Structures are given as structure tokens and as C-alpha cells.
Amino acid sequence: MQQWIVPVVFILVGLLAGLIGEKVIFKKLRKFVTEKQIPGSEVIFPALNRMTFLWFVLAGFFGAIVYSSVNISNDFKILLQKIITIIFLYSVTLVLARLAAGFVNIFIRRKEGVPASLISNLAKIAVLTLGTLILLQTVGVEVTPIVTTLGVGGLAVGLALQDTLANLFSGFYLIISKQVRTGDYLKLDGGYEGYVTDINWRNTTIKEFSNNVIIVPNSRLSSAIFTNYHLPVKAITLTLDVGVSYDSDLEYVEKVTVEVAKDVMQEIAPQLIEIEPNIRFHTFNDFSIDFRLYMRVNEYFDQRIAKHLFIKKLHKRYQEEGIEIPFPIRDIYVQNKA
Structure with missing residues (x-):
């Protein structure tokens, strides 16, 4: 029975430290930073939400495994350590993805008319993909065959998702060409008109004066005849x-x-x-x-x-x-x- 004392203590300490860190230290630090209006705090703290507790708990379990005198096989210990490492690395990847999306949003807000959701989601996906590949490489999984398989399988997926990819690339075209920006007032050839509120990976959202929302697929908008009353200037x-x-x-x-x-x-x-x-x-x-x-x-x-x-x-x-x-x-x- 005594051999379980050390692992249980590590786990309890991890849980307690996680609760104190999340409920007390994290909240007070967040309040302090918010009051001081430190730049970037509105992105950093949401990205770290719940992660403080998770990391302390993982540290407790990791310590319990390393310093445990329980009679278990060494292979099983290595397996548990790998699982904890995977969870920790994935949580770090998730935090980095949130930070990337958040800071991209802040940067885009300074650029008038540039839609945030499509670019920030792309940044988030890019960080998650890169982080996943690094995670797999860290735990000993060969990444090269996976990348090759994804490349071959991507052709089949591309054929199956032609409409989705057409909307995605049309969205990028609209953003890069600056023909349509968020806040612009458009009048489509079908008679619909309103303010552009967002351009995401699939469609463009237009809000009418009556407060109704028009959803237009990006591929349709990129090939449509429309009048942009905010180009070249609003006046x-x-x-x-x-x-x-x-x-x-x-x-x-x-x-x-x-x-x-x-x-x-x-x-x-x-x-x-x-x-x-x-x-x-x-x-x-x-x-x-x-x-x-x-x-x-x-x-x-x-x-x-x-x-x-x-x-x-x-x-x-x-x-x-x-x-x-x-x-x-x-x-x-x-x-x-x-």
C-alpha cells in the first residue's frame, strides 16, 4: 500500500496546483494585465484558458510515473510517458494556434476592409498541421510516409471537394484583389444589396438594410456582376x-x-x-x-x-x-x- 503513496501525492499536488493556478493566480494575473491594458493580453489569456490546470495535472501524473515504486513494467511506464507527452505537446500546439489566430485578427483589424475569419482560420489550421507533424516526429512516428500519403490522397479529396475548394480559392481571390472588403456596400446583379460583414472559407455574408442576411458562395460572387459602391472611394x-x-x-x-x-x-x-x-x-x-x-x-x-x-x-x-x-x-x- 505504501508504494502508492508517492504517485497519489504527486497527482493530488498536481490537481491542487492546477486549481490554485487556474482559479487564483491566473485570474488575478488576468485582472492585473487587463487593468494595465497591456497589448496582446486580449489574445494571450483566452489562448491559455484551462491550459494552466491541464499542465499542472499532467506534471503531477508525469511525476507520479517517474518516481513511482509501483511494480509495473518499464514498457508500460514508457507508454504512459508518451501519452502524457502527446497530450502536453498537443495542448501547446493548440495554444500556439489560438495565439496565431488571435494576433492575425489584431493585425487584420488595422487593415480596413480585410475579412478576418478566412485568414485567421488559415493561420490556425497551418499551426495545428505543423504542430501535429512535429508531435508525431517527436514520439517517433515517421512523418515522410504520412506526408506522401496525404499528397496522393489529396488528389482524390480535391476531386471530391471541388465546390468547397472553388469557394475557398475564390474567397482568397476576392481578398487579394480587394474587389470586395468587409464593410463595402454591394449591389448584386440579382437585385440583392447590403453591407459585406464577412468572407469565410465557403461564402460571403451580406447584411441588408432590413437586417436580413444574404449568404453568397464565394465562387458565385467572384464570377457575378456586381456594383461596389465603396470603390474606389466611399463618397x-x-x-x-x-x-x-x-x-x-x-x-x-x-x-x-x-x-x-x-x-x-x-x-x-x-x-x-x-x-x-x-x-x-x-x-x-x-x-x-x-x-x-x-x-x-x-x-x-x-x-x-x-x-x-x-x-x-x-x-x-x-x-x-x-x-x-x-x-x-x-x-x-x-x-x-x-
């Missing part, structure tokens, strides 16, 4: 057709309309006010002389509020200035043959 030109009476002083109409447009721009896009709005008369219509207003707004979606404000303000100003916006009038002549 766009709003156009609006207006008509005034033939009795109007067109010089004065132009002056008043531009003043109203400037007032609207000052309210919704003051940073673009140096680009003055303008109008261009273009048609002698049946009931009016028509012109088109050109006014800059911050982005595509701002057209809604800009039109709303402009129409209200212009209608009120025209009434104050006595400028008439005509509407169709039809005169009917009745001939009495009696």
Missing part, C-alpha cells in the same frame, strides 16, 4: 431630377437650389462641403424645364437621408421664393353640336 455623387415652371428665372433657380444643396451637405456631409453641388438644365419638357442636381454624400446609403432632406428643404424654399414646381394640366374642350 459618391447623388443625382436628383427636378423641374421648374417656364416662367421661372433660371439663374435664380440655380442659385436657390445650390444653396439648399449646400445646406443639406453641411448637415450630413460637412467634410465634403468643399466639393460644391451643381445643377445642369437638360430638357424643355411638356410642363417644365428640367434639371439634374449633383451633390456629394459620404456613402451610398446616405443617399436616402440626403434625398429626404433635400426634397423637404427645396420644396419649402421654392414656396418662400415663389418658384413653381409644375404638375401636368390637361385642358378638355367640349364641342356642342346642337
Whole structure:
């Protein structure tokens, strides 16, 4: 019975140290780092979550095996040590994969419009794959035959997953070409439109103004005809057709309309006010002389509020200035043959 005392003590010490490390030391250290706002803490501590406890427990079991006087075969001890080593190395690989994905996310956030999920997942998979190969090499498994087998088997898998791989590479193409970025406002050839919220390994997520989500396969989007209203810049030109009476002083109409447009721009896009709005008369219509207003707004979606404000303000100003916006009038002549 005494021969079990040392192994049990090691295991209990490992469990106790793991609980203290996880519940006390780890939490206090995390709180301290968060308060001090140390860079990278938002990635490091989630990556180490639960790992402190696991490593102390593994250390306890490893010590129990090494210093145990229990009568077990040496081969069995070596097997147990290999199992503990594999678990430890895999946990380290998992931590490194989390760190890689987290720091890639931080880096990508600094790059406006670059989707994070696809690249961070790729970084995570790359670290996991490399770590697994190193782990196998460490425990004595020959990696070269495995890599060769995976290379041959990859051809068969590639044929079976053609659609998935097409979406994956299309996603990379969209990101590298910068034709689509997160935050861009797209209008697809099918009439769907909204803001791009993410590009992952399979599809692109577009959020409509109604808060509905459109899921578009990357391969479909890369070959589709669409309009990106945030390229080359977000700011766009709003156009609006207006008509005034033939009795109007067109010089004065132009002056008043531009003043109203400037007032609207000052309210919704003051940073673009140096680009003055303008109008261009273009048609002698049946009931009016028509012109088109050109006014800059911050982005595509701002057209809604800009039109709303402009129409209200212009209608009120025209009434104050006595400028008439005509509407169709039809005169009917009745001939009495009696």
C-alpha cells in the first residue's frame, strides 16, 4: 500500500496546483494585465484558458510515473510517458494556434476592409498541421510516409471537394484583389444589396438594410456582376431630377437650389462641403424645364437621408421664393353640336 503513496501525492499536488493556478493566480494575473491594458493580453489569456490546470495535472501524473515504486513494467511506464507527452505537446500546439489566430485578427483589424475569419482560420489550421507533424516526429512516428500519403490522397479529396475548394480559392481571390472588403456596400446583379460583414472559407455574408442576411458562395460572387459602391472611394455623387415652371428665372433657380444643396451637405456631409453641388438644365419638357442636381454624400446609403432632406428643404424654399414646381394640366374642350 505504501508504494502508492508517492504517485497519489504527486497527482493530488498536481490537481491542487492546477486549481490554485487556474482559479487564483491566473485570474488575478488576468485582472492585473487587463487593468494595465497591456497589448496582446486580449489574445494571450483566452489562448491559455484551462491550459494552466491541464499542465499542472499532467506534471503531477508525469511525476507520479517517474518516481513511482509501483511494480509495473518499464514498457508500460514508457507508454504512459508518451501519452502524457502527446497530450502536453498537443495542448501547446493548440495554444500556439489560438495565439496565431488571435494576433492575425489584431493585425487584420488595422487593415480596413480585410475579412478576418478566412485568414485567421488559415493561420490556425497551418499551426495545428505543423504542430501535429512535429508531435508525431517527436514520439517517433515517421512523418515522410504520412506526408506522401496525404499528397496522393489529396488528389482524390480535391476531386471530391471541388465546390468547397472553388469557394475557398475564390474567397482568397476576392481578398487579394480587394474587389470586395468587409464593410463595402454591394449591389448584386440579382437585385440583392447590403453591407459585406464577412468572407469565410465557403461564402460571403451580406447584411441588408432590413437586417436580413444574404449568404453568397464565394465562387458565385467572384464570377457575378456586381456594383461596389465603396470603390474606389466611399463618397459618391447623388443625382436628383427636378423641374421648374417656364416662367421661372433660371439663374435664380440655380442659385436657390445650390444653396439648399449646400445646406443639406453641411448637415450630413460637412467634410465634403468643399466639393460644391451643381445643377445642369437638360430638357424643355411638356410642363417644365428640367434639371439634374449633383451633390456629394459620404456613402451610398446616405443617399436616402440626403434625398429626404433635400426634397423637404427645396420644396419649402421654392414656396418662400415663389418658384413653381409644375404638375401636368390637361385642358378638355367640349364641342356642342346642337
